[in-house]
Amino acid sequence: MPSPRPLPLRRRDLLVGGIAGLAVTAAAAESAWSIREAANGDAIPEPVRGVPIHMQIVAHPDDCLYFVNPRVARVLADGAGVCTVVLTAGEADGRNSWETAAPADFAGYAAARDNGLRRAYALMALGDADAPWDRYLAPLDSGQDVELCVLRDKPEVHVVFCSLWTNLGRITGEFTRLLALWEGRLDDSLVLPPTDSPLTAESTVDRATVQATLLELLERYEPAVVNTLDPDPDPVAGERLGAEQPGYSDHIDHTAAALFAWEAARAWGKAGAVEAWRGYYNRRWPGNLGEADLEPKGRALDVYSWNDGADCGLPSGCGDRLIAGPGAGTTYGHATHPRYTAAVAATEIDGLIRPVAVRDNTVQVLGDDGWEDLGGPDTLPSLDLAGTKLYAIAAEHTHDPATHVRDVHCYDLVSGQWQLLGNPAGTGAGARIVGQVAAADDGRTALACVRDLHGLAVRVRPEGGEWSEWTRLDGPAVHDAPAALALDGAFTIVAATPDNVAAWEGDGVAWVSRQLDLPGPDDLPFLPASAVTAAQVPDGRAVLASRVAGCSDVALHIGRGEEWTGVRVPLEGGVLAPALAIGPEGALAVVCDDGTGAPAVLVLELADLESAGTGGFGLLSRPWTRGDVTVVKRPAAAFGSDGALRLWAVAADGELWTAEAEPGGEPPAGWSPAV
Incomplete structure (x- = not known):
């Protein structure tokens, strides 16, 4: 498809902002906030070049604020541009009120939600929720018209509203959700023009048009990072909560939007990083956000939900009254969990430690002459290394739910051969x-x-x-990616569960599972708020790392069998599980992200983890070294045989950056491009 060209369009300006202390009548307020015509002959503004762009593709106007933030706020603060694409109008029952007797106004409620999102982005980008936006009717080469919104005083910030009816079935009685369009059960979807939107025509779009629109927007914006919702939501554990879809703990529109987005990102194939963000399942996790992340996330949601008390004068409303606050709330807003974080690993090749990463949907290794594609299938951004083998997952996000493929593949670093290892459920929903x-x-x-x-x-x-x-190994439900170790001639696999850390131990033939009951705060079993990562100690013990529930602190446990001790290391913010590396002299490196998105690095002695004594959980206050980049994937860490610490991470520009500390030296703060 050719890149979209700047088209001569009729430009409309949204006048936003108020005059403090000036009392106006309702009629005057409506006039001041109306959309008015601007000069003819203007064209769609080009994306601002020279800064990395992060594109979010979501279902509803509040999705990026609930499920991707604080990532959006972080990269905006780092100077990146953003373009958020909202596929549906999110009109619900047409009432911007909990009063069921209120009249339904589908276009009005859709407009209120769009207003709330623009105001939230203006707050995050400029600190002023009432900063003005320019709005355009943008006819795309795909054949679909969309509304393009550009933040006037920070034109690096764009929002695109596609405004498909979320559920026209409320009126027609048929199943018209976005998922039906993806799966082919619905031939086309009707566009719902929000009140006062440049979109005016009630047009229809089919599946191919939506796919072409997303691909066209990717080609136009050339994002370094693409953020989506979760195409593979977790199955429901326990009672169905809220608006979860049958069988899965997420909204049905989130899943459909993610499937459309992943197909487009794969077809485009040029994003430095792609991430899926978990949705309603967050309410089944403990909160993992510290105040450094909850505060900006909550402020943006307060503006979106009109909890800031703004008197914006917009006739359709300043935000979404159906969002419960204050702030991020206590359900799925209290956590933010990326699905695929381990997209970078480090391994020794020909005596040198090399980073391996998923780039452009393929597994690549960084050598002396740059990146080398290892061949094999297109893969999800998730890797693990063990011995001389690399493991990745290939996915086919198919329109037929019975033919979904999520297969594990193994790459032998010695022979250079790939091997298909399949999936325990075969294909379809279970896969x-x-x-x-x-x-x-x-x-x-x-x-x-x-x-x-x-x-x-x-x-x-x-x-x-x-x-x-x-x-099959029976045991409790698992929250996130497991970690595996080979200890004392046996295997140990650990994973976060809804109320503990579980372990499966065995010789490869016979296995037993148990709850580890690691020591935690208040003499209770430790409850992780992230995936549990692990590293093997030369004396046969293991170090486990995770985030502490209800905050962003890092927990480190050391032990084996029934005997464990743990410490809590305070850290302001961050959402990534810690990466671990153990050096030849017993040094322990811990690497994650903080509330600014910077890599946070700590180097300890193993004895530091034993300060609380066996069965204890103590406080270990040590200063973290903060890097000078913003990271979007979990860093990888490795010690060389000489004791030098090497670090790699995908930064906000979608590229791999690296840092190094001399043997016995302080953790590095200065990062540089790996290429």
């Missing part, structure tokens, strides 16, 4: 639960992935032998 994989190797190899609501599945390869079939 979508696999998540991220974990592997451990001591000559033998154990590979683990999430199975369903009741534990894990593993494949085991004996030394010099062939892989076994997938084996």
Whole structure:
């Protein structure tokens, strides 16, 4: 498809902002806030070049504020541009009120939600929710008209409203959700022009048009990072909550928007990083946001939901009254969880430590002459390394729900060969639960992935032998990616569960599962608020790392069997699970992100983790070293044989950056491009 050209359009300006202390009548307010014609002959403004652009593709106007933020606020503060594409009008029952007797106004409620999103972005970008926007009717080469909104005083900020009816079935009685359009059960979807929008025609679009629109926008904006909702939501554990779709803990429109987005991102194939953000499942996790992240997320949501008490004078309303606050709330707003964070790993190749990353949908290794594509299938942005093997997941986001593919593939760093290892559920709905994989190797190899609501599945390869079939390991539901270790001639797989940390231990044939009951705050079993990561200590013990529930602090546990001790290390903000590396002299490196999005690095001695004594959970206050970049994926860390610490992370420009500390030196603060 050719890149969209600047088109001569009729430009409309939205006059926003008020005059403090001036009392106006309702009629005067409506006039002051109306959309008026501007000069003819203006064209759609081009994206601002020279800064990385982050594109969010979501279903509803509040999705990026609930499920992607604080990431959006972080990259805006770092100087990036943003373009958020909202696929549906989000009109619900047409009432911007909890009063069921209020008259339905679908176009008016859609406009109120759009107003709220623009005001929230203006607040995040400029600190002024009432900063003015310019709005354009943008006919695309795909054949679809969209509304393009540009923040006048910060033109790096764009919002695109596609405004498809969310649920026309409220009127027609038919199933007209976005998922029906994706799966082919609905031939086309009707556009709902919001009140006072440049969109005026009640046109229709089919699936191919929506796909072409997203691809055209990707080609136009050339984003360094693409953020989507979750195409593979977790199955429901327990009672269905709120607006969850049957069987899965997310809104049905979130899933459909994510499937459209991932198909477009894969077809375009040029994003430095792609991330899926979990939706309603956040309410089933403990909160993982500290005040450094809750505050900006909550302020943006207060503006979006009109809880800031603004007297904007917009006839359709200044925001979405149906959002419960204050701030981020206590359900799915109290957490932010990216789905695929481990897109970078480090391994030794020919005596040198090299980073391996998922770039442009493929697995690549950074060598002396730049990036080298390792071949193999297109993969999700998730990797794990064990021994000389690399594990990745290939996905087919199909329109037929019975043919979804999420297969594990193994790459041998020695032979250069790929091997298909499949999926414990085969294809279809069950295959979508696999998540991220974990592997451990001591000559033998154990590979683990999430199975369903009741534990894990593993494949085991004996030394010099062939892989076994997938084996089901019963146990509790798993929140996030497991971690695997080879300890004392046996395998240990650990994972966060809804109320504990679970472990599966075995020799590759016989397995047992148990709750670890790690020491936690207030003498209670530790409850992680992130994936649990792990590293093996030379003396046979293990170090486990995660985020502490209800805040963003980092928890570190060391031990084996039934004996563990832990410490809590305060950290202001961050949403990524910590990465770990253990050096040849027993140094422990811990790397994650903080509330600004910067890499936060801590180097400890293993003895520091034992300060609370066996069974204790103490406080370890140590200063973190903050890097000078914003990261969007979990960093990778490795010690060289000389004790030098090497770090890699995907930054806000979508490229890999690196930092290094001399043996025994302080953690690095200065980062530079890896290429």
